[in-house]
Amino acid sequence: MTMTLSMSERNIQNALDIPRPTHAEAGKLSQVEYERVLALLETLQGEDWQRPTYCTEWNVRDMVAHLAGGVTGSTSFAEFKRQNITHPSLKQFENTIDGTNKLQIEERAGKTTAELITEFRQNGQIAVNNRQKLPWLIRKIHLPMGSLGFASFEYLFDVIYPRDEWMHRYDICAATGKKMAVTAEHDGRIIALVIQDIAKKLKQGLTTRTIVLQLTGPLEAEYLLGNAPTPDCTITINPFDFNLRASGRISAQEAAIKATITGNQTTANWFLQNMEVPY
Secondary structure, three states, rough: OOOOOOOOOEEEEEEEHHHOOOOEEEEEHHHHHHHHHHHHHHHOOOHHHHOOOOOOOOOHHHHHHHHHHHHHHOHHHHHHHHHHHHHHHHHHHOOOHHHHHHHHHHHOOOOOHHHHHHHHHHHHHHHHHHHHOHHHHOOOEEEOOHHHHHEHHHHHHHHHHHHHHHHHHHHHHHOOOOOOOOOHHHHHHHHHHHHHHHHHOOOOOHHOOOOOEEEEEEOOOOEEEEOOOOOOEEEEEEHHHHHHHHHHOOOOOOOOHHHHEOHHHHHHHHHHHOOOOOO
């Protein structure tokens, strides 16, 4: 006889109840992610650097240049301001984040791959330390931040920066065939914060829809989006494919092929179409 557990008996977390990280926890996430990215970069060699990535305009070298530029952007307020606010080339872009990314890559076009790794190694630790030392009052300031909308420095530094590095670590692993190091307490937590952002974004639509999201593999977990006692559908998907869709790297149609969907297909399609959040 097969027993079916009810929703209340299963270890399913409501996505809106996922706690935001404290500043101290965010510092630990940033530190671990910096260390894991650095360990990955130090394994790259030869043709790895020219491999195409899910960010279709970038190869691995471009992505590492962006990562190096990103941490350098947190070494001082003057450099952050130059890269993200005042550089003249940013005016060419509707979304200034696109301009910042382009600037970071172009300014490092003449560097060797060893120099890119050295820059990330040296400035990455400085960036982690500087973000942790940012005064509480500054962290709470909200400003227009391109695709992030009207967001706080706290959200940018504590949530988005570790998420961005995490996603690019996967991009590089996928491009080069390297196995990505993952643990539930680190990688699972970063993914949980992605799911929370999706639930917040879709909150209005979830008043009439309820979805169970099942992540498989080494980061296995279940999340509830919506509050109905019986879900409309269950979406089961690998956590990496989930993040590829949430970051806009693959389409809703591609994600549907990679996922297993039971229940209302229309609700599942709605979720997959609208689940993109900032990375």
